[in-house]
Amino acid sequence: MPKQSTIPTIPTFADAFAYSIDAWQRAVLFLDVMRERGAQYEEHRASTAPNVLNFEAELVRDGRTLARPVNYALVRIVPPEGVAIDPSKRPFVVVDPRAGHGPGIGGFKADSEIGVAMKAGHPCYFIGFLPDPVPGQTIEDIAHAEALFLETVITRHPDADGKPCVIGNCQAGWAVMIVAALRPELFGPIIIAGAPLSYWAGVKGQNPMRYSGGLLGGSWLTALTGDLGAGVFDGAWLVQNFESQNPANTLWSKQYNLYSKIDTEAERYLGFERWWGGHVTLNAEEMQFIVDELFIGNKLAAGEIRTSDGTAVDLRNIHSPIVVFCSKGDNITPPQQALDWILDLYDSVEEIRAYGQTIVYTVHETIGHLGIFVSAGVARKEHDEFASNIDLIDVLPPGLYEAVLTPVDSVADGRDLVAGEWLMRCERRTLDDIRALGGNDIGDDRRFATAAKLSEINLALYRAYLQPAVKAAVTPPMALAMRNLHPLRVQYALFGPDNPFMAWTSALAEHVREHREPATPDNPFVAFQENLSRQVIDGLEAWRRTAECFSEQTFHAIYGAPALQAALGIDPNAGQQPRKAAKSLLHQELVEARITELRSRMAEGGTCEGLATALIFVGLARGGPDERGFEAVRRLRLAHPAAKQLNLAAFKAVMREQYFMLLIDENAALAALPKLLPEDIDERRAAFTALREVLEASGALTGLADERLQRVAVLFRLDSEPPFAINAGKAGRNRAAS
Structure with a gap:
């Protein structure tokens, strides 16, 4: 097979003419969408309770x-x-x-x-x-x-x-x-x-937004912004902060995507902009709490x-x-x-x-x-x-x-028990699995603690020396004027209905739609346009990475300095995290009291408690529960009137108690299992059949899970009457049934 030629197509005059018509029409339609965006913004702003809910x-x-x-x-x-x-x-x-x-x-x-x-x-x-x-x-x-x-x-x-x-x-x-x-x-x-x-958490070389508070000297700037708003913090500053994290999208991609797909993208773009441009305000005190307590603190x-x-x-x-x-x-x-x-x-x-x-x-x-x-x-x-x-x-x-989602097409067993297109399985994890995602070391946490201390000092200095003058100078009308002049609001107003130079776009755009002549995808000028766009994006991405790297290095250099840490009361040689939740001795005493109580009640209950113990004991040998087993339990509850009396809250309480009993003393909990089961052999067999049905809803049991099920079968004593008849046990079963 001959090798396909890679020689680029030489543009012709026809290509240039077709592209120029297309580009001009796109520009007109793009401006019309900007006009619609401005009108939409003003309408949204004038609404008493604006929202973007798609439901009544x-x-x-x-x-x-x-x-x-x-x-x-x-x-x-x-x-x-x-x-x-x-x-x-x-x-x-x-x-x-x-x-x-x-x-x-x-x-x-x-x-x-x-x-x-x-x-x-x-x-x-x-x-x-x-x-x-x-x-x-x-x-x-x-x-x-x-x-x-x-x-x-x-x-x-x-x-x-x-x-x-x-x-x-x-x-x-x-x-x-x-x-x-x-x-x-x-x-x-x-x-x-x-x-x-x-x-504070993140990964070095990534997640630069967490450094911004420290690089600005702390939350004094939040207080200043609130004072310039006469006690009101403009949410547009928060939106602008989000946009600054992705300059390629903010300055180019979002608008270029609309321009390049102007025939199909307008509705989606306007729908999103209706929410993105719906700026709201907060009380300065609210924003100060968020920054001091949650972000920097x-x-x-x-x-x-x-x-x-x-x-x-x-x-x-x-x-x-x-x-x-x-x-x-x-x-x-x-x-x-x-x-x-x-x-x-x-x-x-x-x-x-x-x-x-x-x-x-x-x-x-x-x-x-x-x-x-x-x-x-x-x-x-x-x-x-x-x-x-x-x-x-x-x-x-x-x-x-961890919730792990598997396509239902790959599920072999119990597909009728899966409601949607995905099977959800909850697999057990440890704290090491969280740590494996990456994060701070103790040195990083000390740097952020240092930034938090400096923020407190700068905020106190601002409140003592500058805040009174700023509050005295700014009046509510001045604050409103500054909010209206925010760059994010101005960009909507420039293309809005109040701009007389936008009045012609609607009629011209309608004419363009009636005579639309898009360039063909193989037009070489379209390819040149796409290449130019990629170069712009690459340039902005390089700028972002450089700025983020510089920000991180600056933050680490300033707040990692041992002298600054020591001056602010942060021990640079401490081996513990500067922020760690305190332990409670009272909680430990309550846990011990609860353990004692559960030990004393292991033989109390009835069939429901016994089945819960068996289900958890066998299920712990598997990677984690999934929706098939729970759906099987739900169907069993619906099929048996007595079981339906046990609502979800009561079922949850039973499952948790039996789980804790197994954790406290697995052997004692299993030894008590026969006392929880019905005395009638047919009822025990029915209970064991239900247990097996739930356990095998996720597939046949193998390995340790199968061994545990066999051990449970022995405890159910399916081949003979149980050698016990305890009135207390009957009373417990009656309580459970009620």
């Missing part, structure tokens, strides 16, 4: 009417036509981030967090906010309001099989975790997506944040399962910032279990920060699986797990 919503509770008023509100999502909601299923509550943008990103598309939850039959609620804060509101006031909202949702669903599942996106993630630590009784499973809970995971009444916010108080969703492609909240709070709180998985916590995480390989919330592919995969299997997550034994 009805107001349930207005935070402005509370005793401690806030600009937040709880709304119920009205199910679209054709979507059936099961009143027995737990409600989902999506909390959107207040990080400079307006609300609605969790319900931005039909394939979204809200969409997949309703698809799974769950009632859905949304906690959003108005563009401007209530004067004087604080982060603590918002936490109080969100707790009241959850109380309202729980009251509206008395027959739900579990407390609400709460989703916190990005900055809403840490806010939800604070509320859950203060009011754990209000929460079912918690899903935090792209949430920075450990802001990194105090949340260390348990150093306290409420106004002195209550410590300890994430170990959370009783509900915590699902952490993050991505290696996220340069805003990398996996280390999403997961390293676990390392700050716990020394081992055994300690996680001692607190009764269940933590499940999943790490996407490529998706970016915004894709975690808005990508339809992520919604149909990760969010869909979490929504469909939230009850499985709720009954997992305490510990650390």
